[in-house]
Amino acid sequence: MSQLILDRLAATFTGGELEQIGSQHGNEWARVRRDAWRTVGSFLRDDPACDMKMPTDLTAVDRMTREPRFDVVLHLYSVTKKHRVRLYAGVPEDDCTLDSLVPVWPGLDWFEREAYDLYGVRFRGHPDLRRILMYPEFVGHPLRKDYPKEKRQPLIRRSGFPGKPE
Amino acid sequence: MDTTLTPSPANSPAGSRRVVLGVQEPEDMDLPTDPIPLNMGPSHPAMHGTVRMVLDVEGEKISNVDIQIGYLHRCFEKESEHATYTQIFPYTDRLNYVSPMLNNVGYAMAVEKLLGITDKIPERAQYVRVIVGEMSRMTDHMTCLGAGAMELGAFTVFLYLLKAREWFYEMLEEISGARLTHSYMRIGGLSADLPDGLTAKLLDNIQKTRVVVEECGKLLNRNRIFRDRMDGIGVITKEEAIAWGVTGPVGRSTGLDYDVRKDHPYLVYDRFDFDVPVGSVGDNFDRYMCRIEEIAQSMRIIEQAIAKLPPGPVMVDDPRLRLPTKTETYNSIEAMIAHFKVIMDGIHVPPGEVYSFTEAGNGELGFYIVADGTGRPWKCRVRPPCFANVAILPKVLPGLFIADIVPTFGMINMIGGECDR
């Protein structure tokens, strides 16, 4: 049912922007070249056959040993046509940036902030890119696979009150 | 329920809410105000979880708001990368902790899609999932409405709805063993069948809850104070809801007719006859009415499901997924080894990725799971519905008064465990 989107994408973007398309477990997905991220997004929103006006989710995956290291994953939905698609963009670790999709779908504001906070992917053109779930004094990006799960960065000293003297 | 009221000046948009006392130039009466920052800190009595709102106010009117979440970030994703698929169920309980069964169902369905066994789940398990899911949805809406009404002063409504919620907690405790954090689902079905006599008790309690909800409706729907504080406040348009990814009762109150149970039916929802309340104005009162009506519709679904509940097993009969019975485990070495492997190693899910979505209490709850072939997921992402619902608030709140934050935030129903994960 979402094959239509992949067909439209394949028909429109013939210059190598679409690196790979596929379908798995009922989800259709397309891998997009990094510099065509915003073009493909705008097309999907504005094309009347696709009409993907609702952004459902934006997140990142740390593939660890694969190059490029991170995948930014975007899920889109159309309330009129009732179809979905998933888009991937590979982001390397040394140049961890990607175009922001906030000008296309304003609802991705907080989702991109969260991907920046937890994975370190910077979004170019985001109006207010700062940490959202962790506190500003936190150092590092905790959902990366090389961040140990139990490494705490306490914000307040742990002693000096009745029951726990200095 | 009759909800008509004569229009009053309070029903007009928030900016024009001034009582003109026969003075020619009302603007001259305004005292000059400086904008000041005001902190509604992480611990505030609205009992809606912890969130910090840094407001810029001029007098009482909000000009800018910065909502800071993350005070309940309990690292669901990081923990699930270190836990087996079955061990993640308790973590999912604590996401939207007022409707834990719905999270369990969503997660179980996502892993079952990865395994490819969605159509092998026994019928009885699917019906029971629907029943307990709708019970959880009812507790979610009752808590939201009760707390929301209490903050506006209607303490009686809070106590009535909590009394009804207690009945559901008792029944859920009989089913799963815990009042709040059930962990009832397993990959491939349920952990245990419904106890005897529960369906009769459930039908009985539904009748009593109908009476309670009717009473609360009578207390609030045409209540002058309640309507004045809720009508026309916090309006979200349908286009904004779509562009911001707002779903659930908040999205439906704007006129967006999107309910995952109707548009993309899962489990056995396509066999039931129920309506989906859709609002028109998108203000707080519409969100309130959507939720009250959804409680009534959930009761309809539960009654139909109990009538059609088939007998049978509640777990798929696959030795890689289900735990052997106790008699087998204690009496045969193969079963003991199987028991050990399923628990310690986890269920080996073939490599793949899936995004599975269900209708939770607040909207579209999505699970995006990346599996790598071992017993632990590579990534288990939750798409929280109230994350998008709260993200739109900095656009909705400016122009309102400080006192309007309370009903607006109450009706958005931000659950800290889900928003921050």
Next chain:
Amino acid sequence: MGLEIYNSTVQAAVNWARKFSLFQYPFVTACCGMEFMSSAAPKYDLARFGAEFPRFSPRQADLLIIVGTITERQGPALRRIYDQMCEPKWVVAFGVCASTGGFYQNYSTMPGADQVVPVDVYIPGCPPRPEQVLDALILLQERIQRGEGHSQIVLKAEAGHDVPIAAIRPRDKGPHAVAGKTEGAK
């Protein structure tokens, strides 16, 4: 001899009054909040123990109930609220997340609220049943009667004798105040 008996009788009477009129500040964060609401609801009424209505200001409360998980980000806020309360004050850690961190052992969760505030009664459970909450409240009341709450012990140590009347003295500024940066406005 007579003076001491007189003093201890006053102390007992004052503690009796304190334990049956606790003004609670529920610092609600997470799922345990639902069980807190249930224990305040008609079925498992908290009001019959005197802990009737929550005072939503730390300046007016003397029982801080820490309900739910405390994250590192929340730590300075919790500490500040504890400091703003007047003495004598008591703290109850409601739920296993507030007691020891629960099953959350990660970079964001504080392993127990007693890392930053002294806790008098711990209620385990995830979430605890309302009956456990009532049991904990009775335990706390017995502790208050004996004068063994952390804050009561500190007051007695500082004054050198039993302090019969409440010392209205929050510790925002003083030896136990939080040094350094708390969450500033951003």
